[in-house]
Amino acid sequence: MAEARYAPQTAMVKFTMILVGVVLILMMTFGLIMRLNQSGMIEIDPILFYEILTAHGAGMVGTAGLTGAAIMWYFMGRYVPLVGAVYAIFLGLFLLGVVLILGAIFVGGYAGAWTFLYPLPAMSGGLWSGGAAAIFLLGYISIGVGFLLMHLEVGRQLIRAYGGVGGALAWPLIFGKGKPEDAPPASVIAAMASTIFNVLGIVVGAAVLVASIVNLLVPGFAVNALLAKNMIYIFGHIFINAAIYMAVIAVYEIVPEYTGKPWRASRVFAISWSVILLFVVIIYPHHLLQDVAMPAWALVMGQIISYLSGIPLLAVTAFSLLVYLRAGPVKWDLASALLVLGVAGWTVGVVPAVLDGMIMVNRVMHNTQWVPGHFHIYLLLGVVAMGFGFMAWLVRDARTAGFGTLDRLGVGVFLTGGAGFTLMFLISGAMSIPRRWADHAPEWQPQAVIASGFAVLTILGALLIVVLYLRGLTARKRA
Amino acid sequence: MQMTVLAISLVVMALISLVFIGAIRSGGRAQAPGSVERRRLALILAMLAVGIVVTIASLRPWPQAVAMTADTPTINVTGGQWYWEIDNTELPQGVPVIFNAHTEDVTHGFGVMNDVGRLLFQVQVMPGYVNQVQYVFDTPGEYTVVCLEYCGVAHHAMITDFTVVTNQGGDDNG
Numbered sequence: 001m002a003e004a005r006y007a008p009q010t011a012m013v014k015f016t017m018i019l020v021g022v023v024l025i026l027m028m029t030f031g032l033i034m035r036l037n038q039s040g041m042i043e044i045d046p047i048l049f050y051e052i053l054t055a056h057g058a059g060m061v062g063t064a065g066l067t068g069a070a071i072m073w074y075f076m077g078r079y080v081p082l083v084g085a086v087y088a089i090f091l092g093l094f095l096l097g098v099v100l101i102l103g104a105i106f107v108g109g110y111a112g113a114w115t116f117l118y119p120l121p122a123m124s125g126g127l128w129s130g131g132a133a134a135i136f137l138l139g140y141i142s143i144g145v146g147f148l149l150m151h152l153e154v155g156r157q158l159i160r161a162y163g164g165v166g167g168a169l170a171w172p173l174i175f176g177k178g179k180p181e182d183a184p185p186a187s188v189i190a191a192m193a194s195t196i197f198n199v200l201g202i203v204v205g206a207a208v209l210v211a212s213i214v215n216l217l218v219p220g221f222a223v224n225a226l227l228a229k230n231m232i233y234i235f236g237h238i239f240i241n242a243a244i245y246m247a248v249i250a251v252y253e254i255v256p257e258y259t260g261k262p263w264r265a266s267r268v269f270a271i272s273w274s275v276i277l278l279f280v281v282i283i284y285p286h287h288l289l290q291d292v293a294m295p296a297w298a299l300v301m302g303q304i305i306s307y308l309s310g311i312p313l314l315a316v317t318a319f320s321l322l323v324y325l326r327a328g329p330v331k332w333d334l335a336s337a338l339l340v341l342g343v344a345g346w347t348v349g350v351v352p353a354v355l356d357g358m359i360m361v362n363r364v365m366h367n368t369q370w371v372p373g374h375f376h377i378y379l380l381l382g383v384v385a386m387g388f389g390f391m392a393w394l395v396r397d398a399r400t401a402g403f404g405t406l407d408r409l410g411v412g413v414f415l416t417g418g419a420g421f422t423l424m425f426l427i428s429g430a431m432s433i434p435r436r437w438a439d440h441a442p443e444w445q446p447q448a449v450i451a452s453g454f455a456v457l458t459i460l461g462a463l464l465i466v467v468l469y470l471r472g473l474t475a476r477k478r479a
Numbered sequence: 480m481q482m483t484v485l486a487i488s489l490v491v492m493a494l495i496s497l498v499f500i501g502a503i504r505s506g507g508r509a510q511a512p513g514s515v516e517r518r519r520l521a522l523i524l525a526m527l528a529v530g531i532v533v534t535i536a537s538l539r540p541w542p543q544a545v546a547m548t549a550d551t552p553t554i555n556v557t558g559g560q561w562y563w564e565i566d567n568t569e570l571p572q573g574v575p576v577i578f579n580a581h582t583e584d585v586t587h588g589f590g591v592m593n594d595v596g597r598l599l600f601q602v603q604v605m606p607g608y609v610n611q612v613q614y615v616f617d618t619p620g621e622y623t624v625v626c627l628e629y630c631g632v633a634h635h636a637m638i639t640d641f642t643v644v645t646n647q648g649g650d651d652n653g
Contacts, residue, residue, distance in 0.1 A: 046632050046633070046635070047632050050629075050631075050632050050634075053629075111631075111632060112631075113629050115629075117585070117586055117628070117629070118586075119584075119585055119606060120585045120586070120629075120630065120631065123560070123584050123585050123631075124631060124632075125560045125561070125631050125632065125633070127631065127632050224607065225586060225605045225606040225607050225608070226605060226607070226608065229586070229605070268516075268519065288603075290588070290601055290602050290603045291603045291605065291610070292543050292602055292603075292610045292611060292612065293605065293608045293610060296541070296543075299543075300538060303534065303537075303538070304530075304534055307530045307533070307534070308530065310526070311523055311526050311527070314522065314526065315519055315522050315523045315526065316519075318495075319519055319522065321502075322498065322499065322502045323515050325502035325503055325505065326502050326505045328505070328506060329506060330503075340499070340503065344495070344496065344499040347495055347499075348492045348495050348496060351488050351491045351492050351495070352484075352488045352492070355484050355487065355488055358533075358537050359537070359538065359542045359543065360480075360537050360542040361480070361484055361537075363542060363543075363600050363601060364480055364481055364598045364599070364600065364601070365481065365484065365598075366588075366601060366627065367588055367590075367601070367627040367628060368598060368627075426485060426488065426489075427485065429481075430481040430482055430484065430485035431481070431596070431597075432481065432592060432596055432597050432598035434590070434625060434627055434635075436629045436634065437634065437635035438634075438635050439635045439636070441596075443596065
């Protein structure tokens, strides 16, 4: 662990992780309801199904972002003096956004999915009003403004402390002008890169959100649908990737406490983060491989960058973690187990994602259940696992030392449920079962039955881990 | 195609999982730092080499190529909330068919499945654009059209079908 100079704002971050835990369980339950409906074991109205689908998508993406933000804020608080009021405003705007989004969905009936694909918010077929869609989009804007303020504060302080953007990204080390021991901590480099690309993504997102709201108010104001789609996927892709890249800071900061070896910012590490910064911004056309109106070069770039993005993850973060584990010994407990699971889940999930990023594969896999298959692996077994690991680490002083029975049960049930649940998505995708369908044909229902069973296990495992966190918050510190 | 992709995914995912399990179970055997950096570089170079080969092999011929001649059958497909209209529902077997897909309202996804429910191809259908996709149906029979881009509350009910008929005059390669 690099030397900490300041005290992180622990109370606000601990409160954030309570919200994360509660919302995750609720959103996982929404996911279970959808799978149960697809299995035929329960029957809900398609209108309600698509409302739940919209809430699940927006809720999970938002919660993943909140998890990453809390982790980044906490650990940057060790190195730079962050203004706590900014985090309080960020959290306030986030909660305001949640209220607006939930109101738009469950009171206003908005069911245009979290991707608000233009012009669907304005053309509901009579199912929701323009007002409900506008409130949903305003909810996003509220959350986006909060993230922007949070990132600007982190970015401002890192730039000041490390001699500019280049200094915080360890560019002197990259260009052979500095020594590794003088480079910023690994987590500072990750935070600076994540801050830059998430700010870019949020600004593009804000532009398309405002354009969509104007379109709702003044239907004559039309937007080019392909341009709007490009902007939505720049925003969506960057935002969810920022969540993962911010969450991995927990691995860089916490794992060294268990191995006794600092996570060094080597030259390869610094190069890989600058490459990630570029790749995350230009990779998004891999979401538009079936939009044949796109320039061919953009689609080829989407395929190639999609593959290349796996290299920094595999050869730097995953590889280094494996080296630390082999060089051990590692002190295993709930936190270290979940953080290692997080990196493993992220790495494994990239495999089906990269294959889907190939144009010839995408032609028969896009918008089948293959897609939720791969992103659930690196979100559920990646970001969520890292977030849970961070939660367990936050209350480590109030918990029994070591890897207790309940800890093992929590990780085991969560991993078994998550692996089975995501595997059923992949198998279903390979069998051409579409994603985002309320009704499933009888021959598709057995897959949903099995997935529902694994979803129950996932929720039970997650519930146990969240309860252990809450118990840790209220317990006394170990002597 | 789909089952091959699933098999490749499962094998590579299993290998990565085994590497993690191996590292966790190793219990911390020390390694020489020099060999670590050499192996990291080897991994990067190997991934780059595989990437170059796979990229070239998968993009040539261009997967979305549309080659139109004067006698290429061209089918107009219209998507709307929540229906499909196809101007010719009897398509020839064994020759390239071009679909011109456009929408009356929001974005839809024009996906075609064969009689055992296997997705053969798809293309996005977007306001303001006519998106073209080409396919050769090798087998006569019933084909199902589904919507593969979420388009509102009856998205899952946007289903229709067409028939591919034996091309008596041409080669039967089905």
